[in-house]
Amino acid sequence: MRQYDLVVIGAGSGNAVIDDSFAGLDVAVVEERWFGGTCLNAGCIPSKMFAYTANVARTVGESGTYDVDAELTAVRWRAARDRVFGRLDAEREEGRRGRLEADSITVYEGRARFTGPRELRIDLADGAVDISARQIVVAAGGRPLVPPPVADSALPYETSDTVMRIDAPPRRLAVLGGGYVAAELAEVFAAAGSSVTIVEKEDRLLGQQDESVAERFTELARSRYDLRLGRELTAVDGRPGALRLSLDDGSTVEADMLLVAVGRVPNSDRLNLDAAGIATHDDGRIVVDGHQRTTVDGVFALGDICTPVPLKHVANREARVVAHNLRHPDDLISADHDLVPAAVFARPQIASIGATQQDCRERGLDPLVGEARYADIAYGWATEDTTGFCKVLAERGTGRLLGAHVMGPQASALIQPLVLAMTLGIDAVTLARSPYWIHPAPTELVEKALLDLGL
CATH class of the missing domain: 3.50.50.60 (FAD/NAD(P)-binding domain)
Structure with a gap:
């Protein structure tokens, strides 16, 4: 049985664990399907490339709103598809080749399953191989749920x-x-x-x-x-x-x-985790502690297979945490999942962080609510937006921001000042009144929502 210093199962965010600091170690990467993971091949990135294409099509179709005569004749789907995946498939292959050619890294293209606490059998196209490792990282992701x-x-x-x-x-x-x-x-x-x-x-x-x-x-x-x-x-x-x-x-x-x-489900059911003694939650997510350690010594997990917040930026953060903790067992760090922003790239775009109004109600909180519409700011006049808004929730008395929600153009960018404020502990009054807010810019929407709290 070949023994490695480190084996990483999954070459999505798991691939980000291995950097130059692991040079000199005997490392293996196991990937069953896609180098680059769901995000690169079928998730975040292609969907946003298509979403931008859709936005361009809608803008042309609605150009009369801005006194522009234009006509949408077609969305050339196949050309758009080939543009998107021509780029992304090349990125995947480049990442795959990079690992195949790397010194001291062995790549197994097959499905891994545990046969012991730190032992694996990998089913390959031409048979199976048994390996073991001093440390293992499980980053095997998830898949769409089919009812x-x-x-x-x-x-x-x-x-x-x-x-x-x-x-x-x-x-x-x-x-x-x-x-x-x-x-x-x-x-x-x-x-x-x-x-x-x-x-x-x-x-x-x-x-x-x-x-x-x-x-x-x-x-x-x-x-x-x-x-x-x-x-x-x-x-x-x-x-x-x-x-x-x-x-x-x-x-x-x-x-x-x-x-x-x-929805999606974690791929934990495909790994024979019982053979390793790795515990899972009722929904199939692998149980990890604050340092991304599983219930088996030397085995870590990250990303959709374990995280309570299945987003790519969370998986990337967890990958950095795991990389550090593998190298520094006496100086462990953790990933914080309390304030994770998220965006929906639909039309209109949506972005959020922190508590919702219904969350506050369930917790018995009575927050201050501030709201501003795109229609109330000069940039909103330019875009002729009549439906978008920003909503902020703040603690009475202290002005501590509890949650923020934006729906409308550039929402994923407009949420970021609120993400920074909540992460760094900046209260609503300080955020609204201390920095300059460019006029006339979309960010005035955030300023007006904060001022609407009445603090």
Whole structure:
């Protein structure tokens, strides 16, 4: 059995663990599918490249709002797809080659599963190999969840892993799910010409967002898509290219293609963790402590397979923590998950950090609420935005920021001053009144929301 100093399972964010400081160690990387992980190949990056393309298409289509005569003749889907994945597939192969050619790094392209606390069997295309290691990092990620009515139908469906690589947008697309993946991809395909129906079991889209955001986004989505809210899928039948979705209220949805976007599950069930004694939560996430250590000595985990916040920037932070802790066992550091910002690149764009209004209510808090609309600032006049807003929640008396939510153009950038303030402990009054806020710029939206707290 070949023994290594370090084995990393998963070459997404797990690949970021290994830097020059590990030179001289005998290291192995095991990757079953994609170097670069979900983010590079089927997640964050391609979806945002498509989302930007969709935004350009929508801008052309709405140019009359700005007294510009322009006509959208087509979104050249196949050309856009080839542009996106031509770049990203090349990036993946470059990363793969870099590891294959690296000194003291062995690459296994196959599936790893534990046979002991720090022992693995790797199933390769031409057989299997058994290895062991002094230290192991589990960064095997997750995959789209497919509910039984879809899986049992034996009919074709797409997920975020596959749908961006199709040859052409369908005429009728049914989207199962109402979270951020569903919201982003629904807009991508609607802008490309698909008629979109969204089936969501909750009464609002983006239900994890602040209630003001979820309500307003749902209202806007209702004007663009056929929304079937508060409904659950009971069966899928028909034939490929002519699907019929049956819902629990007796209604049906006809579609040429089904996109399943109801969430993701960690890949822990594929690793034979019991053989290693690695504990998991009820939802399948690997149990880790504050230093990313599992319940087995010498085994760490990071990213979607263990984190409570399955976002790429969180996985990258955890990778830095693991890299440090592998090298410095007597000086451990940890990843803080308390204040993690997030964005939804739909139309309109959404960004958030911290508590929602419903969170505060559940905790028995009565926060101050400040709100400003894009329509109230000069930049909003320029963009003719009548629906976007910024909402901030602050503790009474102290002005400590509890949460912030932005919906509208450039939301993912506008949230950042609030992210910095909450992370660094800057109160609302100091943030609003100490720095200059450029006029007329989109950031005035944040300033006005802070001032609206009345502190």
